[in-house]
Amino acid sequence: MTSRNDTLFARAQTSTPGGVNSPVRAFRSVGGTPRFITRAEGPYFWDADDKRYIDYIGSWGPAIVGHAHPHVIKAVQDAAARGLSFGAPTEGEIEMAEEICRILPSVEQVRLVSSGTEAAMSALRLARGATGRDKIIKFEGCYHGHADSLLVKAGSGLLTFGNPTSAGVPEDFAKHTLVLDYNDAQQLEDVFAKMGSEIACVIVEPVAGNMNLVRAKPEFLQAMRRMCTQHGAVLIFDEVMCGFRVGLGGAQTLFGIMPDLTVMGKVIGGGMPVAAFGGRKDLMKHLAPFGPVYQAGTLSGNPVAVAAGMATLKLIQAPGFYESLSAQTAKLAQGLSAAAKDAGIAFCADSVGGMFGLYFAPSIPGSYVEMMACDKAKFNTFFHAMLELGVYLAPSAFEAGFVSAQHDDAVIDATVEAARKAFSSLS
Numbered sequence: 112m113t114s115r116n117d118t119l120f121a122r123a124q125t126s127t128p129g130g131v132n133s134p135v136r137a138f139r140s141v142g143g144t145p146r147f148i149t150r151a152e153g154p155y156f157w158d159a160d161d162k163r164y165i166d167y168i169g170s171w172g173p174a175i176v177g178h179a180h181p182h183v184i185k186a187v188q189d190a191a192a193r194g195l196s197f198g199a200p201t202e203g204e205i206e207m208a209e210e211i212c213r214i215l216p217s218v219e220q221v222r223l224v225s226s227g228t229e230a231a232m233s234a235l236r237l238a239r240g241a242t243g244r245d246k247i248i249k250f251e252g253c254y255h256g257h258a259d260s261l262l263v264k265a266g267s268g269l270l271t272f273g274n275p276t277s278a279g280v281p282e283d284f285a286k287h288t289l290v291l292d293y294n295d296a297q298q299l300e301d302v303f304a305k306m307g308s309e310i311a312c313v314i315v316e317p318v319a320g321n322m323n324l325v326r327a328k329p330e331f332l333q334a335m336r337r338m339c340t341q342h343g344a345v346l347i348f349d350e351v352m353c354g355f356r357v358g359l360g361g362a363q364t365l366f367g368i369m370p371d372l373t374v375m376g377k378v379i380g381g382g383m384p385v386a387a388f389g390g391r392k393d394l395m396k397h398l399a400p401f402g403p404v405y406q407a408g409t410l411s412g413n414p415v416a417v418a419a420g421m422a423t424l425k426l427i428q429a430p431g432f433y434e435s436l437s438a439q440t441a442k443l444a445q446g447l448s449a450a451a452k453d454a455g456i457a458f459c460a461d462s463v464g465g466m467f468g469l470y471f472a473p474s475i476p477g478s479y480v481e482m483m484a485c486d487k488a489k490f491n492t493f494f495h496a497m498l499e500l501g502v503y504l505a506p507s508a509f510e511a512g513f514v515s516a517q518h519d520d521a522v523i524d525a526t527v528e529a530a531r532k533a534f535s536s537l538s
């Protein structure tokens with residue numbers, strides 16, 4: 112019997128490049144046919160062949176309360192019935208902004224947008240507009256969406272500016288982006304010592320989740336805060352993934368470090384297109400309509416999307432929400448590590464709040480270079496074995512995983528049981 116996933120994938124490739132609307136979905140890294148999803152509920156989703164999977168991508172983070180949570184669905188239905196979009200302000204947007212400012216200690220004002228890419232791009236423009244400087248610093252392995260200035264990798268030397276990682280990004284844009292090593296505080300200080308007065312901003316994932324999971328060293332983030340303050344540069348925490356995920360108050364609360372601007376997305380939309388950037392009032396005032404930094408969006412603060420986001424923000428503030436989410440995620444990481452150990456596989460796992468990393472390596476990687484040394488072939492075999500057993504992991508060795516509040520003990524146990532079989536097929 113041919114799989115309906117295969118049929119759909121073949122059909123999709125005729126009308127859409129690669130058959131997908133975002134590249135990682137295409138399974139290019141792990142091989143095989145992507146699963147076309149028909150519905151989702153709680154910790155599960157079902158593919159076009161009606162096979163059920165325990166879902167560990169959670170829409171890449173947003174599904175933190177579990178799929179199709181009744182409160183979120185009700186909020187969306189109610190909002191939709193009142194009209195889909197007005198192009199004029201709504202009270203819901205004020206509530207959402209107030210809620211975000213209340214939850215994130217460094218955020219005094221916020222602007223809503225529709226994607227993390229848009230939020231990061233706008234935060235960069237704001238930092239450049241407010242400082243009157245062009246140069247930015249980012250770190251290898253961090254992802255901040257696909258704006259031109261951010262699709263850049265390291266140049267040949269420490270002080271050489273970057274090279275585009277995508278065709279279509281002019282060298283003239285990439286030359287303003289300096290790409291440094293994640294978790295290397297000394298290198299960052301050296302660069303600021305040489306050219307601190309030219310740097311508009313430093314942008315970082317304060318818990319990295321786009322090169323698998325890498326924890327920032329506290330001294331790395333502290334050095335960043337110190338350098339930015341000393342040299343008048345804007346510190347931007349990209350918390351699109353780790354915000355409302357490693358804990359309610361994001362990485363800034365976890366580390367006790369206040370960025371000047373924060374970029375948000377994923378969880379704050381609860382599965383709908385909401386993202387945001389915000390921070391110090393004296394920076395945010397540079398934005399249009401008051402200030403000279405232009406930024407706008409037809410569907411920004413869309414009422415239906417905001418309703419989904421607000422319902423999600425309410426649910427994650429239930430007492431004990433993050434204690435329980437963190438405990439379940441840690442239980443998963445420990446269970447997988449133990450299963451691998453029994454099978455004699457060089458493997459480890461780590462988790463922060465509701466996100467986790469799986470590494471086919473003898474110890475937990477702390478840098479981009481260490482991460483690249485993980486055994487990608489072993490991951491791919493493991494991925495397909497787990498998929499067959501009904502567990503959907505991120506289809507790449509270099510992505511973090513996500514647990515939802517609906518991943519209860521039975522779900523975690525079933526996952527670890529599947530992993531025992533998958534690991535034993537590897538050894």
Ligand SMILES: *Cc1c(COP(=O)(O)O)cnc(C)c1O
Pocket residue numbers: 225226227228229231254255256257316320321349350351352353376377386
């Ligand atoms: C997902 C992500 C983005 C981009 O968000 P989109 O909504 O996909 O544009 C930016 N930064 C980080 C850290 C992300 O994880």
